[in-house]
Amino acid sequence: MNDEMVKYVEEVKGEEAGLIRLTTKTIVIKVIETKIATVQRLSNKQYFLALKRGNEGYIGKLSNLNEKPSLTPIEFYPIMTKNEKEFKNERQSNIEPLFEDLSPLLSLIDSEYPLYGTITLSRVERALVTSKGFNGVESGYLINGYFRVKNKNYSGQWAFSSTTFNPQQVRDTIKRANELASITGDYDLPEGRYDVVISPLVVDNLMEAVAHMASGFSIMARMSMLRLGEKNSSEKFTMFDTPKNEEIPNSWSFDDEGTFTYNKPIIENGMFNKPLLNNELAPLFNSESTGNAGWIRPTVWNLEIKGGDVSYESLLSGNVIFINNVWYTRFQNLVEGLFSTVCRDATVVYKNGSPVGIASRIRIADSLKRLLMNIEELSKERFLVSWWDARTNVLSPYILIKDVKITKA
Template structure:
């Protein structure tokens, strides 16, 4: 089915849906991508992809129904399933889908010049291999991908929003003996140097060889942006969801206005950030997005709400609805979650630098307790890596970590939907030998 035909049927769905439901919303995502993969230093796979996904939500007397399909031409079956689903949902307080607003402007997360082509993906792979070759390592795997697409949201109140988006990502894995290194980057355009990704992966693998054991004890730890993002995503992010707060699944419930982190730490969603990977002027339900200060100078200021949760608990949507899965449901999330504070040099004092952690997803999201294995840990001193550590675990609690920071690094970067610097922590429990 051609693209313009797909757009035309959105109006048909709204028309047909309005006959069987009080309100109708349609969310359409389409796009194309190319990617290429390395096996050692050889380009081994070239992948082209086209995808489309249509989600329908209906609301009748506070009963919300949903469905989705990968075939827009099959929208009648999808609409029928959404209406049927609404009949089973428990009715809730509902004050309507949003009306249209003046939300135009240039696309925030889109490079119109990006044209996904296999040859460009190959060039990125070659540049990463060249970067890694500056170190005595073997490349084991790598990938490069580029995608462009669009998101369209329409509803029966007259909302007709559309935006383009693009994404470029590259990653490389390297090994020396049994020491591994991994690095990656993502952007909405080809504005990063793939050779630097390769160089960093090679450096991590090469310089972690011959690690020494470390005694069990208490250490000052510097979490890289990647390591910090893994722990924060596993525990802090779900605790900021209004739904989890009201359901009794967040340790931060009841802490609004209270100090939940060191005064140097601020955490906010910045949906309007130019070139942010999650940037958008409207959320997945058509609510205008804005900066949401979750934690300001250590004080908990807000939780994230979508419309459904906001109506149910008498709160206001924070424009935090995102389409995360394929089941047709918008859910509470964030767009570009920024962790911010005064930045300083973190490696001047002795400490243990941690590039990544193994098993962050096994952290207890309710209590915040975690124990993870460390990847590429180094002892640091006087601003530099001193010596690699062979193997160690870090045990602690994510909510407590937020009170043990002694500085944020100058290396803030994008890790998935987070924008986060490295974080220095005092008195952390390390299990070595």
């Protein structure tokens, strides 16, 4: 298995060596005004090499193993895990037939209002061989999409992500975007602090940032608001890294250093007790690798947020601002978690549980640390989403947050 890669690693010069092969087969479908605009078919195979020579680390990229790599020096080099096991896992999915016949998917593109968006199908194979004896290969499938609907001056957006093709999931995503776009009427929202319900799309955007801060690299570089061993959020909030949930794309059994992955809490009942670590950073935290190694820094695989006990509708029963989507998220101070993000695609003002209009040109301008501490409730319904502005797969509920600062954009 991976014989050419094994030979390459044996012959390359270096005390530590790791070689990854990433093979992808992808279809990208673009939708404009509810019509299929383009269908793009892509395939790619690349190799990524990491080396340690003396006290120096290097990474490089190759299109084939006969090519001489162009090596880039790096300050933080990977340390391969002492793992001599051979591992193989080839997952199957009903996505595969779509590469030959897209009609079962394309026939689902129908919308009350003009529909725009992208659907991506991929088969990904990832192989790793290390100088410490690990030899592994794993493959999986993904389908994800996001749809934006325009109703004159109003819009709605929703997204989905999965490892299997479910026609009803596509229909429901389009339906939800249409429902959001159907809410009309302008509402002039003054600046101030409000109780806010954020959708899984917003959660994805913000918790992706929290996951970056949970990396041991971010903590050592003082680029994190999270404090180890301390309460960092409401006790109602629990968020996991889930590389072993095969229903979520980007779930893998081994990391870039040959450590086997496992599901783990990042924040559990409000407490942050262990960062995401690779072999180099683990000793600095008196710990072991958490199976999150990239070749530059430890990173999250996927995010899963524990649901609550109440319905999504009940979160909207009072006087709240519902924020469906955000973009242009920018941090002014990572240590304090100070950030701002622009609200878009249906920011609905609710009074006594009823929508009274759409607030436009507003942003959240607050501390992410404060938002986490002010989590009041989470819905029992959860949705798996990702899109181009928040690429991490997140399985998330809707979340009610108290006293959020809203300003004009």
